[in-house]
Amino acid sequence: VxxxxxxxxxxxxxxxxxxxxxxxxxxxxxxxxxxxxxxxxxxxxxxxxxxxxxxxxxxxxxxxxxxxxxxxxxxxxxxxxxxxxxxxxxxxxxxxxxxxxxCFPQYKHERRHVCSLYLPHALAVTKGSVYPIDGSLYYRMAVYLFSAGSALHDLRRYEEAEDIYRRALEGTGKNVGPDHPSMYHIMSNLALTLNELGKHDEAERLLRRVFENSLKVLGPDKPETLRMMRNLASVLHGRGNLIEAQSLNQQALKMTSKTLGPEHCDTLTSMNNLATALRGLGQYEKSEEMQRRAVEGRERVLGRKHPDTLTTISNLALVLEDLNKYREAEELHRRALEGREEEALGSEHSMTLLSAHELARALRDLERYEEAEEMQRRALDGRERLLGPEHPDTLDSIYNLALLFQKQGREGELEEMNRDALKRTEKAYGPSHPDTVRCMYNLASVVYRQGKHVEAEELYRQ
Missing domain, CATH: 1.10.10.10 (Winged helix-like DNA-binding domain superfamily/Winged helix DNA-binding domain)
Known part of the structure; x- marks a missing residue:
């Protein structure tokens, strides 16, 4: 009525x-x-x-x-x-x-809050829908979910992104066919999502298929093909296939520079990726040279405080640590932290907390232990709030804080931290996981030095 x-x-x-x-x-x-x-x-x-x-x-x-x-x-x-x-x-x-x-916007970092606000409504109108829908809505939803998952290292977001990407594939595939070029970007992003979820075999198979199709249909010098090449290289690098990853990154850099120019964003991304691959192979001097070129290029093209520029600066700092250039590494880590905190991402973003974690490690290498502890506790507290107590990044901060106590001979705090690390790691991964076993060994070593030989023996046997 x-x-x-x-x-x-x-x-x-x-x-x-x-x-x-x-x-x-x-x-x-x-x-x-x-x-x-x-x-x-x-x-x-x-x-x-x-x-x-x-x-x-x-x-x-x-x-x-x-x-x-x-x-x-x-x-x-x-x-x-x-x-x-x-x-x-x-x-x-x-x-x-x-x-x-x-109305659902294309994802941009500065529009992430709008995407977040619109997402429940997009999910509501598409849930169980049997009506025709342009796959681009699914795609935009999935891009946001993947980006949110990356920002938060949130497994649930990745799982949602996988579901929406698959729906985007289905919706678009009905209109254009499963191997149409318009499907390539969706399939590539689905593969990257699967990789984040630990489904590495499926991710690699899907990326190889997309890359091969793109080579045949679009040709080797098209931006979409080169993007697939970079994505495949990234997954291979994560799986330890460093030589093939380096080869693909070199090809991508050569072709991108030729077709798009030496200062195109895609060229600079390829340069950063190749530098990372070279570092993985232990070719630190070559990696440093390539990473410096990528930093200079991104500063000119994107600006000094763009998120991609800050990522490259952080990567350069890591390779400088490998070369024992700790003071310059510290300066770069500080710059990345300040840029991410003040301009780009905010103080609670996972990448900001990663910068705090990496700066703490550089300060530890410089034996500035008080500053290192303060920064590592900041990273640990932030990661516990953002990601949870048993998240891999949170555990990494605990491991590094324990190492800092070991460097200073703070045995009582070291024992407490190692017990906490073992408890959390066993809860996260189970009693037989290599990280859990490593935590047992570390705790056993500490209690043995303190004369607790019976407990140490039991831990060593486990």
């Missing part, structure tokens, strides 16, 4: 509510409604009249905050959906789908 009164008094408000019930019922952005293309909703006065009518009849509520968002009661959502005829359900579900397809 209430809905019928709204429809009679303010038809635009009734239509707006019909759209809203097919979105997620919480945190509905006002921007999404004003850009819905419903008649009059782009007019501020007409929108306020319509939304005010819905609020007045307690259909929706407006939440307080910096960004105007609305909330729909669960029973209202259910009741309106049941009230609509089958044809109306089809029409308004498709309308909601079209609105999300049009």
């Amino acid at each position: 209430t809905f019928e009164r709204i429809a009679e008094q303010e038809p635009a408000a009734a239509d707006l509510l019909k759209l809203i019930v097919f979105l997620d019922r919480q945190n509905i952005p006002e921007e999404l409604l004003t850009q819905s293309n419903l008649p009059g909703m782009d007019n501020p006065i007409e929108f306020r009249t319509a939304i005010g009518k819905l609020i007045g009849f307690s259909m929706i509520t407006k939440k307080r905050g910096d960004i105007p968002v609305y909330e729909l009661h669960r029973l209202v959502q259910q009741s309106i959906r049941e009230y609509l005829t089958a044809d109306e359900v089809t029409h308004w579900r498709n309308t909601a789908l079209e609105v999300m397809w049009r």
